[in-house]
Amino acid sequence: MPQPSSPIAVIDDERFDAHSERHGSHPERPERLVAARGGLYSVLPERAIHRVAVRPATDSELIAVHAERYVRTLERELVHGHGRLDPDTFFSPGTQQAAWLAAGGAAELARTLMTSPHARGIALLRPPGHHAEANHAMGFCLLNNIAVAAHAALAAGARRVAIVDWDVHHGNGTQAAFYDDPRVLFVSLHQYPFYPGTGAPGEIGSGAGRGYTANIALPAEQGAETYGHAWRRVVLPLLEQFGADIVLVSAGFDAHHRDPLAQMRLDSACYQSLASALIDSVDSAGHGRIGFILEGGYDLQALDESVAGVARALTGERLALPEGAPSAAGRGALADTRRALSPFWKLDDSA
Numbered sequence: 001m002p003q004p005s006s007p008i009a010v011i012d013d014e015r016f017d018a019h020s021e022r023h024g025s026h027p028e029r030p031e032r033l034v035a036a037r038g039g040l041y042s043v044l045p046e047r048a049i050h051r052v053a054v055r056p057a058t059d060s061e062l063i064a065v066h067a068e069r070y071v072r073t074l075e076r077e078l079v080h081g082h083g084r085l086d087p088d089t090f091f092s093p094g095t096q097q098a099a100w101l102a103a104g105g106a107a108e109l110a111r112t113l114m115t116s117p118h119a120r121g122i123a124l125l126r127p128p129g130h131h132a133e134a135n136h137a138m139g140f141c142l143l144n145n146i147a148v149a150a151h152a153a154l155a156a157g158a159r160r161v162a163i164v165d166w167d168v169h170h171g172n173g174t175q176a177a178f179y180d181d182p183r184v185l186f187v188s189l190h191q192y193p194f195y196p197g198t199g200a201p202g203e204i205g206s207g208a209g210r211g212y213t214a215n216i217a218l219p220a221e222q223g224a225e226t227y228g229h230a231w232r233r234v235v236l237p238l239l240e241q242f243g244a245d246i247v248l249v250s251a252g253f254d255a256h257h258r259d260p261l262a263q264m265r266l267d268s269a270c271y272q273s274l275a276s277a278l279i280d281s282v283d284s285a286g287h288g289r290i291g292f293i294l295e296g297g298y299d300l301q302a303l304d305e306s307v308a309g310v311a312r313a314l315t316g317e318r319l320a321l322p323e324g325a326p327s328a329a330g331r332g333a334l335a336d337t338r339r340a341l342s343p344f345w346k347l348d349d350s351a
């Protein structure tokens, strides 16, 4: 059984910081991790931390998620100093090491949570991963860290893995990685329509995976009430019925009202409450295993405060879910998701 007093497993490594665009104007920049660390270490004293050693992802870990040819192509491309893999996704001399360490670090976090007394953890890593697909880099992402982590959890004995992606952008790469796989439940909340364009409520998985992908496609300008409603009416009921052995969170913080790239209205207290409810759900399930893996979030103050909020939830300082009525548009979006999933799950379909 997990011990609530067990130190929190932490992935953090200064080698992530060497992934840096030449002129430093890209929003996905090393200062993001400096801010996230500021938030984490303002809450967690060293004695409350179990530091997990970071190592590069292995070939077999990467090939579980990516095409081997893509991995080889990346290795060849990334030796060329500075460049771009797509219009948004830069690389620099430190990128190959950082990307391989981020995917390997995510895998080590999942393995630690599955196999040690440290059931709760957080990974502060760059580059982010949830847009990376089997065959290509996109949206600041090169390797899909959380998909690699989910496979690591399965390899370490998990029968079922749930991924909750609260980054404001749809996690298209993660969705694609498990679209026909009933062992992995993927639940994404995102601004829609928005980058990268995927994540409609009708995208529910295929083949044996039908019903194991849940897309909550929210219009812009949603606040804490809509997210609280989504947690109560979709996210928590799905987690309870699915019965995962571990929950992994694609923890982007770009739905924060300060974020320059998106138009949602969350604040750091909201992230603390969303994290609290997920931690309560894994505690109720009896195993307590949950890992938060950094994705996006481009306002430094928002990152600092929101990571601190998640850290407080991890240490047991729980905040209740936001109360209050969601917007009519938010309520409608939730109803679309519930309708699409109603053949597969018991979801109260009253408004």
Ligand code: ZN
Residues within 6 Å of the ligand: 167, 168, 169, 252, 254, 295, 296, 297
């Ligand atoms: Zn994002």
